Amino acid sequence: MEMSTANFDMTISTVELTGRLDALEAGPLREMITAHLRIGKRRIVVDLSKVEFVDSAGLAALVKGMKDARSQGGDLRLVSPISPDAMRVFELTRFDRVFSMSASTADALRNW
Amino acid sequence: MLTTELIVANSFEAIRGIRPWLEEALAPAGEARVSAAIGGIELAVHEIATNSIDHANNAEDTLRFVAETAAESVTIRMIDHGDCYVTQEPLPLDGEPRVRGYGLLIVEQLATSVEHERVEQTNVWTLTFAL
Structure with missing residues (x-):
């Protein structure tokens, strides 16, 4: 999996992922989110549009990030995966109703 | 009926071999059925x-892993030599979202049947899917 980040202002950052978000990659993602929160980036957008597969371990990294961000007065929003194989885990666990999920990073950042 | 087997190391990296193995194991069901079912x-x-x-x-x-593929279904067994384990937690809308423990919940929604047996010192999981 590849990860790239960008900063929009003092409190917002975006993370774009490509490839597979599974148990092998969940740890590095969790560490990256924690690092962003530690420097005050409490509003985070994770772009999953290019991710091909997400399992429950990848989901767990995102849920942990969302809970940690919300506990600091922020949030972790998602750009929805295009791949049905990546979207499936959110639908099966109903986390598609818990996360704010948008069609693009611009949509996710709107009104934030 | 086609029977195929996959043996991988007990690691997150090695289980990425499941997808290419499934593509081979499910092939007898035909491209259209495989395409619709393989992701789940x-x-x-x-x-x-x-x-x-x-x-x-x-x-x-x-x-x-052992797959038995028929025209309209596939049965997949996974065998490990570890401790007995079963984990499951509630759906997130039932209360405060939990971070982990959704694996079996996901499996039960995707498979038409899910069985766990303890056979001597092994865990045997048997999953059946419609194709």
């Missing part, structure tokens, strides 16, 4: 394998 089957088998790596303390250090 991969996720379910992947979740069972991840649970084993996380919870079974697998002394044999391998996971064995």
Whole structure:
């Protein structure tokens, strides 16, 4: 999996992922989110549009990030995966109703 | 009926081999059926394998998968030599979202049947899917 980040202002950052978000990659993602929160980036957008597969371990990294961000007065929003194989885990666990999920990073950042 | 087998190391990296193995194992069902079903089957088998790596303390250090593919269904068994384990937590809308423990919940929604047996010192998971 590849990860790239960008900063929009003092409190917002975006993370774009490509490839597979599974148990092998969940740890590095969790560490990256924690690092962003530690420097005050409490509003985070994770772009999953290019991710091909997400399992429950990848989901767990995102849920942990969302809970940690919300506990600091922020949030972790998602750009929805295009791949049905990546979207499936959110639908099966109903986390598609818990996360704010948008069609693009611009949509996710709107009104934030 | 086609029977195929996959043996991989007990690691998150090695279980990425499940997808290419499934593409071969499901082939007799035909491209259209495989295309529609393989994503869900991969996720379910992947979740069972991840649970084993996380919870079974697998002394044999391998996971064995056996697929029996018929025209309209596939049965997949996963065997490990670890401890007995079953984990499940409630859906997120039932209360405060939990971070982990959704694997078996996912599997049960994707498979038409899910069985766990303790056979001597092994865990045997049997998943059946419609094709």
